[in-house]
Amino acid sequence: MSASVLELPDYRELAPEVAARFDKISERPVILEVRNLNKVFESAEGPRQALKELSFEVRRREFVTVIGPSGCGKSTLIRMLAGLDEQSSGQILLDGREVSGPGPDRGMVFQGYTLFPWLTVKKNVMFGLEIGGHSEAVAESEALQWIEMVGLGSFANAYPNQLSGGMKQRVAIARALANKPRILIMDEPFGALDAQTRCQMQSHLIQIWRQVDVTILFITHDLEEACYLSDRIMVLGSNPGHLMEFIRNPVPRPRSDEQCLSPVFLSVKKKAGGVDPPGPILEPGATAEDSHDPGGG
Amino acid sequence: MKPTRDWLGLRRELPEGRRNVLVVFSFALPLMLWCLVSYVPWIWHPMVRIADPGEVSYFQKEMLIEKKVFAAENRTMREAGLRQAQGSPANPIFLPAPHKVAQALITAFQTPPRLPNEPWLHESLLHSISIIFWGFALSSIIGLPLGILCGTFRAASRLTEPFIEFFRYLPAPAFGALCVAMMGIHDAPKIAIIFIGTFFQQVLVIANTVRKNDPALLEAAQTLGASRRQLIFRVIIPGSITDIYNDMRILLGWAWTYLIVAELIGATSGITYFINQQGRYRNYENVYAAIMMIGVIGLATDLALAWLGNNLFPWKRQGQKSLWETALDYIRPDYVK
Ligand SMILES: Nc1ncnc2c1ncn2[C@@H]1O[C@H](COP(=O)(O)OP(=O)(O)OP(=O)(O)O)[C@@H](O)[C@H]1O
Ligand SMILES: [Mg+2]
Numbered sequence: 037m038s039a040s041v042l043e044l045p046d047y048r049e050l051a052p053e054v055a056a057r058f059d060k061i062s063e064r065p066v067i068l069e070v071r072n073l074n075k076v077f078e079s080a081e082g083p084r085q086a087l088k089e090l091s092f093e094v095r096r097r098e099f100v101t102v103i104g105p106s107g108c109g110k111s112t113l114i115r116m117l118a119g120l121d122e123q124s125s126g127q128i129l130l131d132g133r134e135v136s137g138p139g140p141d142r143g144m145v146f147q148g149y150t151l152f153p154w155l156t157v158k159k160n161v162m163f164g165l166e167i168g169g170h171s172e173a174v175a176e177s178e179a180l181q182w183i184e185m186v187g188l189g190s191f192a193n194a195y196p197n198q199l200s201g202g203m204k205q206r207v208a209i210a211r212a213l214a215n216k217p218r219i220l221i222m223d224e225p226f227g228a229l230d231a232q233t234r235c236q237m238q239s240h241l242i243q244i245w246r247q248v249d250v251t252i253l254f255i256t257h258d259l260e261e262a263c264y265l266s267d268r269i270m271v272l273g274s275n276p277g278h279l280m281e282f283i284r285n286p287v288p289r290p291r292s293d294e295q296c297l298s299p300v301f302l303s304v305k306k307k308a309g310g311v312d313p314p315g316p317i318l319e320p321g322a323t324a325e326d327s328h329d330p331g332g333g
Numbered sequence: 334m335k336p337t338r339d340w341l342g343l344r345r346e347l348p349e350g351r352r353n354v355l356v357v358f359s360f361a362l363p364l365m366l367w368c369l370v371s372y373v374p375w376i377w378h379p380m381v382r383i384a385d386p387g388e389v390s391y392f393q394k395e396m397l398i399e400k401k402v403f404a405a406e407n408r409t410m411r412e413a414g415l416r417q418a419q420g421s422p423a424n425p426i427f428l429p430a431p432h433k434v435a436q437a438l439i440t441a442f443q444t445p446p447r448l449p450n451e452p453w454l455h456e457s458l459l460h461s462i463s464i465i466f467w468g469f470a471l472s473s474i475i476g477l478p479l480g481i482l483c484g485t486f487r488a489a490s491r492l493t494e495p496f497i498e499f500f501r502y503l504p505a506p507a508f509g510a511l512c513v514a515m516m517g518i519h520d521a522p523k524i525a526i527i528f529i530g531t532f533f534q535q536v537l538v539i540a541n542t543v544r545k546n547d548p549a550l551l552e553a554a555q556t557l558g559a560s561r562r563q564l565i566f567r568v569i570i571p572g573s574i575t576d577i578y579n580d581m582r583i584l585l586g587w588a589w590t591y592l593i594v595a596e597l598i599g600a601t602s603g604i605t606y607f608i609n610q611q612g613r614y615r616n617y618e619n620v621y622a623a624i625m626m627i628g629v630i631g632l633a634t635d636l637a638l639a640w641l642g643n644n645l646f647p648w649k650r651q652g653q654k655s656l657w658e659t660a661l662d663y664i665r666p667d668y669v670k
Contacts, residue, residue: 139556
């Protein structure tokens with residue numbers, strides 16, 4: 037950690053109302069709890085530890101972003117949370133119950149587009165509902181509400197190949213939310229989108245999150261995205277993947293684009309960037325901001 | 334990608350006009366070659382068609398004689414002071430001119446068979462089609478589910494595929510004698526040959542197609558709460574159905590290639606019988622006509638299936654297409670198989 041980062045004033049001192057906000061969050065019940073999570077991949081060259089002793093918790097209606105350099109185990113973590121991979125040791129508790137295997141209580145949105153190409157937008161969103169035993173009529177009316185919520189009402193009968201990347205991800209969000217998951221886990225969902233669309237999607241996601249009672253764990257490698265979206269930022273380091281720091285994001289909500297230039301925002305960004313190791317080595321006097329900005333600004 | 338005017342653009346589409354020219358040429362060039370060989374007397378024409386036998390004892394009008402023999406006989410006549418034979422260059426009987434074959438394409442259907450119990454051309458064709466149909470249908474009834482099973486469950490794949498991999502190298506016609514011994518000489522052994530020729534490939538091809546299905550979709554469905562059964566029927570099958578459909582079209586083409594061998598087994602039948610008989614009568618126009626009919630039927634079937642597929646799978650479609658547009662797409666190889 038560079039000297040310049042350490043010199044930053046603590047936001048807690050800056051804003052007592054921020055501390056109050058986080059105290060309130062910490063009174064909410066824990067939705068997701070991860071305890072001493074380890075993941076070792078057995079490869080031809082021998083075992084390789086991808087995640088080491090990871091512990092954290094996410095509270096109800098919290099928006100947590102996970103940030104870290106490529107290869108630090110972000111995807112590995114969420115695949116285990118989703119139940120698609122098994123941890124080597126440790127526990128994952130959802131509402132206090134240990135998760136085993138994938139289930140509709142954890143809604144997933146992946147970076148790659150995973151809509152079913154043979155189903156229309158409406159049928160895609162209905163998929164989880166029908167699987168969950170809802171009648172077709174109920175599933176349809178609920179699906180239409182979710183499609184309306186993500187702003188794609190006029191595309192309900194379109195097939196995924198007729199949608200842009202941003203629209204596909206909105207459908208994926210609607211599909212995940214339609215199941216009323218306890219937590220929505222997103223793995224770099226906007227990574228493949230252009231900068232402009234990504235900005236729109238971010239504010240759209242915030243809007244949805246404000247309207248719906250859902251907890252979000254959002255993975256990204258874009259600092260700005262992490263700062264803009266989150267209540268807390270979980271910074272992972274690599275080799276092996278481990279928790280470096282949990283940053284409380286003091287930027288007040290609702291957040292606007294201009295706020296991305298505010299001193300508080302920049303200080304958070306600097307903090308998150310500063311604990312992100314694989315940048316160029318910081319020269320004395322240079323700020324973390326100048327020399328290391330994995331988000332690309 | 335925008336079409337390019339460059340004839341040699343790497344993997345680039347050509348403008349509409351150039352594309353159409355090439356489509357026409359793809360059929361016109363072979364036809365032109367055939368016309369050249371048939372109608373230009375100094376190209377090839379290794380025979381002489383006798384117009385006037387002269388005083389050569391065994392020459393007859395309309396007889397086809399090799400050029401060398403014709404010249405030798407005429408030399409003999411000239412030296413003996415006898416009247417020489419007259420004739421014009423001609424191609425061998427096994428290469429009829431295009432117009433002859435075109436005529437035969439019509440007359441072959443109108444000409445009654447020579448022997449009373451022989452089938453008409455259309456009867457022969459129908460018989461062949463029914464053999465293909467039953468062979469392919471039986472193969473698909475077992476092969477399709479088995480292929481999907483193998484593509485879905487490693488256990489099924491490990492249990493069946495090694496043996497099928499071995500069996501598919503055995504040439505189907507090699508089983509002809511066995512099939513006749515077991516099933517008699519009529520249609521059953523022929524259907525069995527088509528079955529053997531198709532089935533083993535079918536299982537492997539379909540299993541592979543199912544395996545190529547995007548695993549991310551399966552995972553997405555799992556996170557939505559799908560059970561194993563729902564994964565199979567709601568993700569694996571619909572996810573590979575279009576590719577399976579195209580596999581089936583290609584496999585149907587392979588089934589046709591086994592037809593002639595199959596029909597030779599036991600009592601020769603169908604289009605093969607027609608071709609053999611016409612060959613025996615030296616009606617080579619009819620032989621060509623019959624062979625072409627196989628090509629036309631094969632192409633027409635595949636075209637109809639392509640059109641049907643476009644209507645069955647709306648998510649693959651770029652827009653509503655008429656049969657004619659499908660045909661154009663089909664001939665221009667820019668459609669994705
Ligand atoms: N199936 C696997 N077998 C072996 N090693 C793996 C496997 N999956 C991931 N890894 C290793 O685990 C580490 C973490 O990978 P992971 O995909 O979780 O990184 P990430 O943080 O998501 O990176 P990115 O930002 O590029 O998506 C990497 O070093 C990778 O090589
Ligand atoms: Mg990743």
